[in-house]
Amino acid sequence: MSAHSTKARGRHPETRTVIRRAFPVAHVLFEVIDHPENGVTFGLRTLYGPENRPCLFSGHVEPQQARELRALADYLDTLKGKIGGQG
Numbered sequence: 884m885s886a887h888s889t890k891a892r893g894r895h896p897e898t899r900t901v902i903r904r905a906f907p908v909a910h911v912l913f914e915v916i917d918h919p920e921n922g923v924t925f926g927l928r929t930l931y932g933p934e935n936r937p938c939l940f941s942g943h944v945e946p947q948q949a950r951e952l953r954a955l956a957d958y959l960d961t962l963k964g965k966i967g968g969q970g
Contacts, residue, residue, distance in 0.1 A: 915944070 902917040907930050914926045925948075926941035959966070 914938075 900919045904915045904917075906913040906915070910930050912928050912930045914928070916924050916926075918924065923944040924941060925944050926938040928936055928938050
């Protein structure tokens with residue numbers, strides 16, 4: 884069962900052993916859960932909408948994910964002049 888589900892968040896809103904962090908990125912909410920038994924997982928959901936909206940995607944964090952996300956951020960930095968109608 885996913886720790887990112889609405890039911891799981893209701894059962895365990897915040898505990899000492901499970902660490903939940905949310906990172907809003909544009910219209911997406913990137914949630915990371917550090918669970919002592921199940922490892923580190925992530926869930927992606929829309930940022931705006933009802934509180935009980937389900938995750939679009941979820942899964943375990945893979946070792947290369949931080950590098951991949953940095954690569955995306957680096958690429959977006961190169962496009963700064965073209966983003967948001969500036970280019």
